[in-house]
Amino acid sequence: MPLSITVPFGAWPSPITSERVATAQTTLIDVLLHEGVVYWIEGRPLEAGRHVLVRLGDDGAGVDVTPQPFSARTRVHEYGGGAVALAAGAAYFSNFADQRLYRLDGSGVPTPLTLAPASNDAVLRYADGQIDATRHLWIGIREDHRTPGAEAANTLVALGLGPAGGESVLVQGSDFYASPRLSPDGRLLAWLAWDHPDMPWTATRLWVGEFDGAAVTNAVMVAGGPGESVFQPEWSPDGLLHYVSDRSGWWNIYRREASGAAVNLCPRTAEFGRAQWGFGMSTYAFVSADQLVCTYTEDGTGKLALLNLQGGALTPFDLPFTEFSSVRASAGRIAFKAGSPTVAGAVVVLDAASGHAAIVRNTAAMADDPTLREYISTPRLIEFPTSPGETAFALFYPPANADCHGPPGSLPPLLVKCHGGPTSSASRSLDLRTQFWTSRGIAVVDVDYGGSTGYGRAYRDRLHRMWGIVDARDCGAAASYLAANGLVDAARMVITGGSAGGFTALSCLTHADPALRGLFRAGASHYGVSDPEALTRDTHKFESRYMDWLIAPYSDAGRQTYIDRSPVRNAGRIGAPVAFFQGTEDRIVPPSQTEEMVAALRRRGISALYLLFAGEQHGFRQAIHIQWALDAELYFYAALAWR
Structure with a gap:
C-alpha cells in the first residue's frame, strides 16, 4: 500500500469518479x-x-421480468410507487410511457388491461393495486386527467381481469386515496383518504367498508382525522385490521379489536411509520x-x-x-x-x-470492491444547538482517502446537504454520491433539520408555517457547529440541496440575516423551488396545497409571507455564486422557476451556472446526466468557492 501523501483538502485524487458513481449505482x-x-x-x-x-x-x-422497453413506474402523485402487484404467477404493472396497466405472465409478453391514451398524454394513471384473486379484480388508485384545465380526480377503482374487463369506481369524493387492503375473507375493504390542504403525514383518515365485488357499502371511519397521520393499514391472517398512527406523538402500530377499540401494540418513542411520499410503502408485515x-x-x-x-x-x-x-x-x-x-x-x-x-x-456493486473500502467515509450522528432550548440532528461525514491527508494545520471545506421533502430525512445508507465528495477531501454534513421524519410528530411540526426559516436556521447551525469545533474550514463552506432541499439552500443564501447567508461561499440547487408563489399556481395536485402548511394559505393576507420567503424575490441579497440543475420534463418544479432565478442573478452580475437536462423529470435518472451534474458542481465550487 502506498504511503499517504500531503495534498490540499478538496484536491485529493479519488477512484470514486463521477462516471463510476453514475454507472455503478x-x-x-x-x-x-x-x-x-x-x-x-x-x-x-x-x-x-x-x-x-x-x-x-x-x-x-x-x-428480469419486465422486458424492454417497458418501465414499471407510475406517475400517480408524480412520485409514484406501488407500480406492481403480484398474483398467481403473474405481474400486474403500470408502464411509465403510457401509464396503462399491463398483465405479464409466463409468456413474457405484457398484455394491456386498460385503454390506450387518445394522445401522447397519459390521462389515466394507476397505482397501489391489489389483486382480488377470487373475483378476478385489480383494486387500486386511479388518477384521472381527462378534463382539461381541471384538477385530476383521484378515486379507488376495481378493474376486471377477465375477458369482459370493465372498470368501476368504488370510492370517490376525497381528494386523495391510498393503501386499499382487502380482508382475508374478501368481505371488507380498508383504505386511506385525505383532502386538501393536508398531506398524508399531517392528517389522514382510515376507512373500512363492506365489499361485494361490485360496490363498497356501509363505510365507516375507524381512525385518523385532524392532527393524526395514519399509515399502512394491513389485515392480519386472522382478519384483524392493523395500522400505524402518530396519535401518541410517535408513529406506533395499532390493532383494531373486534369491539372497535384501538390498541397500541408497542408504545414507544420510536417511529414505526414514514412520510408517505410514494405508494406501496411498508414498514411491517x-x-x-x-x-x-x-x-x-x-x-x-x-x-x-x-x-x-x-x-x-x-x-x-x-x-x-x-x-x-x-x-x-x-x-x-x-x-x-x-x-x-x-x-x-x-x-x-x-x-x-x-x-x-x-x-x-x-x-452499488462498486462499493463491494475491497480496494475502495479505505476511501469510504463513515458518518456519525451529531446533535447541535439551534434556537434557544432546541437541538437538531445531522450526519457528519469527515474526509476519507487512504492515499491522502491534508496539510498540517489546515481544515477541509464543507458541503452542507439539505434533503428533500422537506418532510424526509438524511439517508443512513451508503451513497456513492456523498463518497464522491469525501474521498476528495471535502467534509459533508447531511442535515435532519426541524421538520424531518424519524424524531416524532413534534419535531416534524417544527416546520409548520416555518419553511425557509427553521430549515435554513438549522442548516446554518450545523455548519457553524462544525466550524466552531474545528472540524471544517469556516471560510470554505457551501450548501446544496434537491427539490425542497434546493429551496432550503437558496433560503440560506437569501436569508434576511446577513450572518446566515454569509456563512456560505457558494450554493447549488438541484431542481429546487425558487418561487413558492409559483408553486401554488403551477405544480401537480398532490403538493398543490402543501404550501398552506409549510408557509401559509395563499391569499391577499398571506401573500407577503410568500414574498418574504421567496428566493427569487430576494435574489438581490445573494452575493455568492449559485449552480442550478434542472430537468426539462419536471412537473413538480417546472424549469420556468429555475430560469427566473438564474436570470435574476445574471442581471446583477452574480455567477449562475445553469444546466438543463433533456428528458429528465424531478430527479435525474440517466447515467450521463448524473455524471455531468456531479462534475459540474465540483468544478463550480473548486473555481469559485474553494480557491
Whole structure:
C-alpha cells in the first residue's frame, strides 16, 4: 500500500469518479415477496432510468421480468410507487410511457388491461393495486386527467381481469386515496383518504367498508382525522385490521379489536411509520397471526424486529444495517431493503425462524470492491444547538482517502446537504454520491433539520408555517457547529440541496440575516423551488396545497409571507455564486422557476451556472446526466468557492 501523501483538502485524487458513481449505482425502488419468491424493482441509469421488475432466480441471480422497453413506474402523485402487484404467477404493472396497466405472465409478453391514451398524454394513471384473486379484480388508485384545465380526480377503482374487463369506481369524493387492503375473507375493504390542504403525514383518515365485488357499502371511519397521520393499514391472517398512527406523538402500530377499540401494540418513542411520499410503502408485515416483523427508527437509527402481537414484546434482529424499508413476509421468509454507512441499498432475505440474513442484490456493486473500502467515509450522528432550548440532528461525514491527508494545520471545506421533502430525512445508507465528495477531501454534513421524519410528530411540526426559516436556521447551525469545533474550514463552506432541499439552500443564501447567508461561499440547487408563489399556481395536485402548511394559505393576507420567503424575490441579497440543475420534463418544479432565478442573478452580475437536462423529470435518472451534474458542481465550487 502506498504511503499517504500531503495534498490540499478538496484536491485529493479519488477512484470514486463521477462516471463510476453514475454507472455503478442502480436505484432500488421496492422489494416484493410473493409465495416465498423475492422480487424487486430497480431503476437503471444506463437504461435511461428504466424501472425493471426483477425476480430472484433459483441460482441466486436476478432475472428480469419486465422486458424492454417497458418501465414499471407510475406517475400517480408524480412520485409514484406501488407500480406492481403480484398474483398467481403473474405481474400486474403500470408502464411509465403510457401509464396503462399491463398483465405479464409466463409468456413474457405484457398484455394491456386498460385503454390506450387518445394522445401522447397519459390521462389515466394507476397505482397501489391489489389483486382480488377470487373475483378476478385489480383494486387500486386511479388518477384521472381527462378534463382539461381541471384538477385530476383521484378515486379507488376495481378493474376486471377477465375477458369482459370493465372498470368501476368504488370510492370517490376525497381528494386523495391510498393503501386499499382487502380482508382475508374478501368481505371488507380498508383504505386511506385525505383532502386538501393536508398531506398524508399531517392528517389522514382510515376507512373500512363492506365489499361485494361490485360496490363498497356501509363505510365507516375507524381512525385518523385532524392532527393524526395514519399509515399502512394491513389485515392480519386472522382478519384483524392493523395500522400505524402518530396519535401518541410517535408513529406506533395499532390493532383494531373486534369491539372497535384501538390498541397500541408497542408504545414507544420510536417511529414505526414514514412520510408517505410514494405508494406501496411498508414498514411491517405479518409472519403469522401472532407475530409481525417491523422496522422502526429510534435515536436516529433504523432497526428490524419481531413484534409479538399478544404480549407486545419487541425482539430486534442483530443485523449490520441502520436503515430498512419495503418490509415483506411470506412462507417463512422476510425480505426488505436495507443499508448502512458501508452498504448501499440492498435486497436482503431473512429466515424468520433462524434469523439468518443474506444480501441477494446490492445496488452499488462498486462499493463491494475491497480496494475502495479505505476511501469510504463513515458518518456519525451529531446533535447541535439551534434556537434557544432546541437541538437538531445531522450526519457528519469527515474526509476519507487512504492515499491522502491534508496539510498540517489546515481544515477541509464543507458541503452542507439539505434533503428533500422537506418532510424526509438524511439517508443512513451508503451513497456513492456523498463518497464522491469525501474521498476528495471535502467534509459533508447531511442535515435532519426541524421538520424531518424519524424524531416524532413534534419535531416534524417544527416546520409548520416555518419553511425557509427553521430549515435554513438549522442548516446554518450545523455548519457553524462544525466550524466552531474545528472540524471544517469556516471560510470554505457551501450548501446544496434537491427539490425542497434546493429551496432550503437558496433560503440560506437569501436569508434576511446577513450572518446566515454569509456563512456560505457558494450554493447549488438541484431542481429546487425558487418561487413558492409559483408553486401554488403551477405544480401537480398532490403538493398543490402543501404550501398552506409549510408557509401559509395563499391569499391577499398571506401573500407577503410568500414574498418574504421567496428566493427569487430576494435574489438581490445573494452575493455568492449559485449552480442550478434542472430537468426539462419536471412537473413538480417546472424549469420556468429555475430560469427566473438564474436570470435574476445574471442581471446583477452574480455567477449562475445553469444546466438543463433533456428528458429528465424531478430527479435525474440517466447515467450521463448524473455524471455531468456531479462534475459540474465540483468544478463550480473548486473555481469559485474553494480557491
